[in-house]
Amino acid sequence: MSYPTTIKGIQAGLKAGDFTAVELLEGIYERIAAVDGDVKAFLALNKEEALAEAKAADERGYGDDAPKLNGVPVGVKDNILTKGLTTTASSKMLENFVPTYDATVVCKLREAGAIIVGKLNMDEFAMGASSETSYFQTTHNPWDLNRVPGGSSSGSGAAVGSRQVPATLGSDTGGSIRNPAAFNGVVGMKPTYGAVSRLGAIAMASSLDQIGPLTITVEDNALLLEVLAGHDPMDSTSFTDDVLDTNYSAKLGQSLAGLKIAYPVEYKSDVIDPEIRAAIDQAAQYFEAQGAIVEEVSLPNTEHGVNAYYVIMAAESSVNLQRFDGIRYGYRSPNAKDLDDIYVMSRSEGFGDEVKRRIMLGTYSLSSESYDLYYKKAAQVRTLIREDFEKVLADYDLIMGPTTTTVAFEIGERSEDPIEMYMADLLTVPANLAGNPAMSIPAGLNSEGMPIGMQLIGRSLDEATLYQVADNFEKGHDFVDQAPNL
Amino acid sequence: MISRDKVQHIAHLAKLHLTDADLDHMEKEINDTIEMFEALQAVDTEGVEPTYYGNRKRNVMRDDKPIDSGKKEALLANAPDAQDGYIRVPVILEKEDA
Numbered sequence: 229m230s231y232p233t234t235i236k237g238i239q240a241g242l243k244a245g246d247f248t249a250v251e252l253l254e255g256i257y258e259r260i261a262a263v264d265g266d267v268k269a270f271l272a273l274n275k276e277e278a279l280a281e282a283k284a285a286d287e288r289g290y291g292d293d294a295p296k297l298n299g300v301p302v303g304v305k306d307n308i309l310t311k312g313l314t315t316t317a318s319s320k321m322l323e324n325f326v327p328t329y330d331a332t333v334v335c336k337l338r339e340a341g342a343i344i345v346g347k348l349n350m351d352e353f354a355m356g357a358s359s360e361t362s363y364f365q366t367t368h369n370p371w372d373l374n375r376v377p378g379g380s381s382s383g384s385g386a387a388v389g390s391r392q393v394p395a396t397l398g399s400d401t402g403g404s405i406r407n408p409a410a411f412n413g414v415v416g417m418k419p420t421y422g423a424v425s426r427l428g429a430i431a432m433a434s435s436l437d438q439i440g441p442l443t444i445t446v447e448d449n450a451l452l453l454e455v456l457a458g459h460d461p462m463d464s465t466s467f468t469d470d471v472l473d474t475n476y477s478a479k480l481g482q483s484l485a486g487l488k489i490a491y492p493v494e495y496k497s498d499v500i501d502p503e504i505r506a507a508i509d510q511a512a513q514y515f516e517a518q519g520a521i522v523e524e525v526s527l528p529n530t531e532h533g534v535n536a537y538y539v540i541m542a543a544e545s546s547v548n549l550q551r552f553d554g555i556r557y558g559y560r561s562p563n564a565k566d567l568d569d570i571y572v573m574s575r576s577e578g579f580g581d582e583v584k585r586r587i588m589l590g591t592y593s594l595s596s597e598s599y600d601l602y603y604k605k606a607a608q609v610r611t612l613i614r615e616d617f618e619k620v621l622a623d624y625d626l627i628m629g630p631t632t633t634t635v636a637f638e639i640g641e642r643s644e645d646p647i648e649m650y651m652a653d654l655l656t657v658p659a660n661l662a663g664n665p666a667m668s669i670p671a672g673l674n675s676e677g678m679p680i681g682m683q684l685i686g687r688s689l690d691e692a693t694l695y696q697v698a699d700n701f702e703k704g705h706d707f708v709d710q711a712p713n714l
Numbered sequence: 715m716i717s718r719d720k721v722q723h724i725a726h727l728a729k730l731h732l733t734d735a736d737l738d739h740m741e742k743e744i745n746d747t748i749e750m751f752e753a754l755q756a757v758d759t760e761g762v763e764p765t766y767y768g769n770r771k772r773n774v775m776r777d778d779k780p781i782d783s784g785k786k787e788a789l790l791a792n793a794p795d796a797q798d799g800y801i802r803v804p805v806i807l808e809k810e811d812a
Contacts, residue, residue, distance in 0.1 A: 328788040421768035435768040464774035535754050560794030567806050576731040591728040605754050607764030
């Protein structure tokens, strides 16, 4: 039998008794067996434990008192700790690492009755936009297997895009949820920095990292974020519950009449593919037809975003990755003879090229001679980017634009040129630097049949308005029904 | 522009060993990226406060108290080399000759 692909569809089917969570999960593992040999989204499957959890979900039943995601299967990016289930960050460094605890988001999923299907491929330590830096495998885009799925949450995007699972968790430091959401034609949300606990997410750049959901529909995404968000006493950067309103579905279905949407001139620049620009222009016309007011604004510091981001991200990453020393956990070089060997050889053999490059850049920009020149300067530019958003969002309810400058590119096309790969983040990094919530939703297919993503950026802690607008757009189009032929 | 010696020095600070072939491409890529960063110098940041935190919260301190995780075995199972409840490492201090 074929099962519904969305969370809402699955919940309706479970409630009506059309199928059990065990049957659904077996169907999902069959689907994975059928298509993931081509897509290569999963690194590890959690079949035995998941089936036991599905059985427990069925026993709890699907009445009104059932937990919020009872029986719903979810895939998890492999930089998010899962107790007893290997978590590698797609690095040789952590090839055999078995976490002793669940990340807070994974605890929350389990408490809500969700079932962890398996772990998803990514760029090594979330550094990349294509999965090509993964030590284990390259994930393929389900819309065209010769192309990349985006990254760094590559498997998280491709697994939902190829309808293997209804939902996944990703992490987004400079666009790593929104970029693969755009490339795979799915919905991806990077929440406000501090809305979701980072405990148990393998840290890349701690002032930028945020975990978020990828789903087929907007309402599923809001539902999942309602489970994930909330204060965590173990993460001092998470907002307290008196500040955080996690009723993200609150505005779904409300009219867009009178909403003010800013469309920055910088997001119409000619570095963006013409077909993408045309699709976003059409979306602006759609919003106007719904009674919203769409106006051109300027975010003048957009062009400095990638540079400021790369300085800050590399600096924070180089510090976070100091913990991989070959002593307590992770890879230790078998050739190490003394203590310094353990550090140097384990790190040199355990990290891939892109990770080393960023550690080197970060170490340099934090060195005493370049600290003011690069790190402090980038942190000041970050303030200017944040102020750009604050000014515009004082007058507008949200900002719209494209998620990426191009659609998914071919595997191998950019892997030799790090700077070209970095430019993939041009439109996504500003929201990380400012901390604002930002999501990518499908905005149609280009002439080659590849998905185009639209980005919506909101006021701090105002995910609800983004979901309202995104849901209206989704229901006004048929993009959800378009799926790759796999 | 940073020199090959400087790249080697940064690798030393970062506890990385770069082969000659690694150095060839790392020297180029780091210099290309630093050149890209140069564009930041053109931005006027006179009097602008830097942003270091994601949500402008300040650092939070807690008491430095040891907590028993109760997970000693599982934690040691992740260590590359363990014996008798301890992590094993090569000899750090050689015995001095009498």
